[in-house]
Amino acid sequence: MTASTIIEQVPGPVSKATSDKLNTIFDARAVHFVVDYDKSEGTYIVDVDGNKYLDVYSQIASIPIGYNNAALAAAAKSPEMISALINRPAIGNYPSAQWHDVLKNGLLRAAPPGLDKIFTAQSGSEANELAYKAAFMLYRRRQRGAADWAPEEVSSCLDNAQPGSPALAVLSFADSFHGRGFGSLSTTRSKAVHKLDIPAFDWPRAPFPRLRYPLDDPKNAAANAAEEARCLAAVEALITGWRCPVAAVIVEPVQSEGGDNHASPAFFRGLREITARLGACLIADEVQTGFGATGRFWGHEHWGLDAPPDMVTFSKKAQTAGYFFTDPMLIPDKAYRQFNTWIGDPARVILSKAVVEEILDNKLVEQCARVGDVLYSELEKLASKYPTQIQNLRGKGQGTFIAFDVQDPVAFVAAMKKRGVNIGTCGVSTVRLRPMLIFDETHIPILINTMEAVLSSL
């Protein structure tokens, strides 16, 4: 596969027939193409028409180390995986003898600095909602002090009424994406297609900095600093002035679905300071940025915090989901409050352990940082050659977590696919790069040459 390959039609006839058939039982309107996963390998995805694509979209940023990875296959065939698949436990009641070690030697090896405890989940949406619940219970616990639950609280909560079901809020940012559940969707602010017609909580939305790129251009410094100060002031005003207490603030290290919007480390340090001072939990939503994609294992490691976020949520590349924390007060006062039947899926957590091992053993985070720097430089050259077509290049120093704006992202992505590169969009006018961690220097010219072929043909 090179940039010169031309694909007739995406989706091709077999993809189209297959997805039409699927559509009779399962909504298939969003299918890009149907995949032959047996033929896909590494950073290349192959469709059922036999077309092969360099994949820099990676299943909406969720494939960590390539298709048909041998180490993951070994984990998938292991006796512990078979057992986890066929003997699915209610982990909170009947954990396996191995559960401690699977967590300790897997996900917790990758835990963000300063966070040593974990609660497992099955999706990014669920991870965020569990974090919100922990924050709400902590908030009320602090208010309640040493007192036990009042009878009025116990009875009113069954009627969804105060004081048992309190008016408490999570603050999120304009253009953020935090998931699709009723709580997580109430914090998602990206697009109407995600939110329309779904009841939502009356929670505050703060402005997220609209920065000028490149961030390191001195002529943008003053405007960007002023914009971040404006947004931080808005956050503080919303927390102190909202119609109900704000128990938590959630933020993505890079707003992803909302358009790959960046902010500076200083902005995030400001958020940490404000939330700590005002008694709100700071939740870093690392569902898309976590697991190495920004050239650090966690995106928030770029922030230079003195104290870590209270909770860090993860999913996607982790191949499972959950949140990390350390404050024991975030464990509710009684058992069964943060609980559900499955509490994650040990099969997926075992796979996650293998992902962590591969990333650490092969120094894939360091590779992502190194490759990202080269890729960014190449894109800079392309942007200066096509300055009206590639704008607002961003993600410098953020591994391969790079994006840029084009005039017609849908047309751009379609043209890239026809030339053998599977690539995705976000926001309104943005193309986002989400290669896997195994994307290396050899893939850069394929991507760049294909982009150039497309740009010169548009």
Added chain:
Amino acid sequence: MTASTIIEQVPGPVSKATSDKLNTIFDARAVHFVVDYDKSEGTYIVDVDGNKYLDVYSQIASIPIGYNNAALAAAAKSPEMISALINRPAIGNYPSAQWHDVLKNGLLRAAPPGLDKIFTAQSGSEANELAYKAAFMLYRRRQRGAADWAPEEVSSCLDNAQPGSPALAVLSFADSFHGRGFGSLSTTRSKAVHKLDIPAFDWPRAPFPRLRYPLDDPKNAAANAAEEARCLAAVEALITGWRCPVAAVIVEPVQSEGGDNHASPAFFRGLREITARLGACLIADEVQTGFGATGRFWGHEHWGLDAPPDMVTFSKKAQTAGYFFTDPMLIPDKAYRQFNTWIGDPARVILSKAVVEEILDNKLVEQCARVGDVLYSELEKLASKYPTQIQNLRGKGQGTFIAFDVQDPVAFVAAMKKRGVNIGTCGVSTVRLRPMLIFDETHIPILINTMEAVLSSL
């Protein structure tokens, strides 16, 4: 293992040490005992202290056909499972070539009568919330008619404000359990431990019939019919008089977590009539009752409906989750509205296909109905021998989905465990039986004799 085995302590010393260690990184306060899943087999569970229990709790009703089932092991080792584990797709965008057949020959073979489409999820909570979202979008679609989204709707929903984020409700019943997410928890009405301190939507709670058992005792008939009529009238009054439109009603065929509360087929037919007439979706939450546990594949098959529920949700024994439906209007008007990155987990759906095959090939639903009848008769005898200790025996004709009240369920369950039977509670004073579908006539005397030993010792 027989009823004469006496276990020193539950949890035993190894369980205790293991869970104490786990508790340093993962909340282990709810651990009953730590399990050696390699030694567990069929309907017996073995703990790390070497204690073996007849398991009639089955991981909170979620193990369908026994530990280390050979057919499930074969599915777990299959090439398609390995691929699904290591090449996890964003199913909505990049389904595999096999996805249609996995659904069609698996979950859809077991689809409730009249429901031929599916949306997949990862937990019962998520399945219910997706069903709510489908109901809300349908409700607004009917209101909107042929009109497209209004600009005011598009902008207001990003601010969680009306009209884009409408005030719409799901009605649920007192003592129901529908999950732990912010939407599903707003419909859960079982216990404060599930709900306290978590913000909830202002949604209506209807009374669920408090019936006198046994249901088929003629002297209870008039009171029970009056009670059900009262509750149906309350449902109608709440739907017509609530502060906002009620887009859906959700109900469990047997209220499980809330205390194994039954209602008659006539009650559920009444619900179907009211919801159809008033334009609300009827959602049958079959997370606990589905997959054969009541002696029919779906609990709502006992109701004798003319028209099926609009949606039927499932999880637990299915080993995956989601909802069935048939009305194409429940597919939102635009793609990406009912969507998320993973949309379930193909690995778990492949396992579910094997579960369905085993259940159908071995006629395990029929077995459950047959064994349940025998078990119920034996429990009737025990109840008549210990009338002050076993009360309100219920679940006749409902397979092994049987429950009864005892004076001290915690003490009863602890005593059962010490005699080698793992059994669970629900509600306030109820012991619920949730054996697997492979529980057969040979297990009945073990359960009954153990119960008798415990009852005679209390």
